[in-house]
Amino acid sequence: MTVWVEGATGKAGRRVVRALAAAGVPVRAASRHPGEPHGSVTPVRFDWYDETTWAPALGDAGTLFVKGLDSDDDAAEITTRLIASAPGVRRVVLMSAAGVDRTPAGAPRHALELAVQNSGKRWTILRPNWFLQNFDEDDAVFARALRETDQLYAGSGEARVAFFDTRDLADAAVTVLTGDGHDGRGYTLTGPDSVTFGDVADALAEASGRPLKHLDATPPQHRAHFAASGRPEAWVDHMMHLFELARAGVFSPVTDDFRLLTGKPPRSLAAYAAEVWAAPVR
Ligand SMILES: NC(=O)c1ccc[n+]([C@@H]2O[C@H](COP(=O)([O-])OP(=O)(O)OC[C@H]3O[C@@H](n4cnc5c(N)ncnc54)[C@H](OP(=O)(O)O)[C@@H]3O)[C@@H](O)[C@H]2O)c1
Structure with missing residues (x-):
């Protein structure tokens, strides 16, 4: 089909x-x-x-x-x-x-x-939880600032997020789209660990050998940063709301749904960093 x-x-x-x-x-x-x-x-x-x-x-x-x-x-x-x-x-x-x-x-x-x-x-x-690929593929979110200024620009404080890899999203999607027994169900897909943006900057820095640092922007700075991406105001509002939820801890719980669906563990931040950031990021 x-x-x-x-x-x-x-x-x-x-x-x-x-x-x-x-x-x-x-x-x-x-x-x-x-x-x-x-x-x-x-x-x-x-x-x-x-x-x-x-x-x-x-x-x-x-x-x-x-x-x-x-x-x-x-x-x-x-x-x-x-x-x-x-x-x-x-x-x-x-x-x-x-x-x-x-x-x-x-x-x-x-x-x-x-x-x-x-x-x-x-x-x-x-x-799915926040995608790890936001760090290397989404210029408006994190990728451009990381590439051009070595900054992981994120007004997150010490908020923890159980980042998830889009390659795992694809595997989960294929499992659901090609199999039975998933009707009327919801699956919350997360990585194996809940980490801060400081942890992310450290992991990407270690893998790439670059001096990457988390910049903990204030909400007005963060809004101006997103607005400078050229995306519409509604998107900027959406991103600011997501960070508000992140600071409230909404994205920190780790679930077992990916393993239950696919029978394998989700990729970790460390695995993503080693696979994607050890080579020069576009
Ligand atoms: N990013 C995250 O961390 C994250 C985490 C969890 C859930 N999500 C959810 O994932 C979705 C975003 O997925 P993504 O990050 O894979 O998207 P993405 O990389 O931002 O790509 C957006 C896609 O939508 C298409 N598109 C944009 N405007 C369109 C329009 N008017 N009509 C038809 N297609 C349009 C784009 O293709 P064209 O430009 O060629 O049309 C592109 O294929 C959101 O719904 C978000 O809530 C995201």
């Missing part, structure tokens, strides 16, 4: 696409900038804000892997419309985020989870 992967060029989505293709699953890889077809992967143009792209992008897909819009208050309503527009779809796997189920039901990301649960389709929710 064909799986439609939204966010197919992103940090998580492109690895989900690759892992599904490696498992021999036909994939429709959806984003605004699709590449060339390869193997069982058909890249398709899809824009959440252009409904004329929806039906051609969905094609014959029977299962959706969706992350939804991140910093749009209407994400739940838009995703509901997308799912309703696809009567041939039987299953939806939502990539939500750790802690979302503990926010008020009206909060946009929680409303998105409820929309999927009430869609009338078979559903599963993955709730």
Whole structure:
């Protein structure tokens, strides 16, 4: 059965696409900038804000892997419309985020989870913790400051986060998308340890040999730093809210869900640092 992967060029989505293709699953890889077809992967143009792209992008897909819009208050309503527009779809796997189920039901990301649960389709929710790949692949979040100024710019204080690797997210997604027994379930996916941003800077510094340091920005400094990335204000608000939750300890619990799903331990910060930061980071 064909799986439609939204966010197919992103940090998580492109690895989900690759892992599904490696498992021999036909994939429709959806984003605004699709590449060339390869193997069982058909890249398709899809824009959440252009409904004329929806039906051609969905094609014959029977299962959706969706992350939804991140910093749009209407994400739940838009995703509901997308799912309703696809009567041939039987299953939806939502990539939500750790802690979302503990926010008020009206909060946009929680409303998105409820929309999927009430869609009338078979559903599963993955709730990964913060991605380790934010440190080397996401310029707006941490990567540019690390690359250009040796600073891990994060107004986190001593907050602990059980960072998770997107390669493990892909394995968890393939397990859920290709297996049975996951309907009506949510899985909170974390790394094996809960660490501070100071620990992250130390681990990346040790692996790379660079003088990387955590810069514990004040909230106004942090807001200005995110705003300078050029991303929309709604995204800046979203990031500031995530750091507020981090300081409240929302992202510190370690779970066993990844091991229960896949039968193997999640990658650690140390493993990620050694694999990715020992070589020059782009
Ligand atoms: N980053 C984290 O630490 C983290 C942790 C847990 C959960 N999450 C969740 O993961 C999601 C983000 O995933 P990610 O980090 O893999 O994404 P990402 O690297 O930021 O990539 C975003 C993806 O969405 C596509 N996209 C952006 N705007 C679009 C639009 N208007 N219409 C269609 N596609 C669009 C982009 O492709 P084009 O630009 O080609 O369209 C790209 O494929 C969020 O929902 C977040 O809540 C993130």
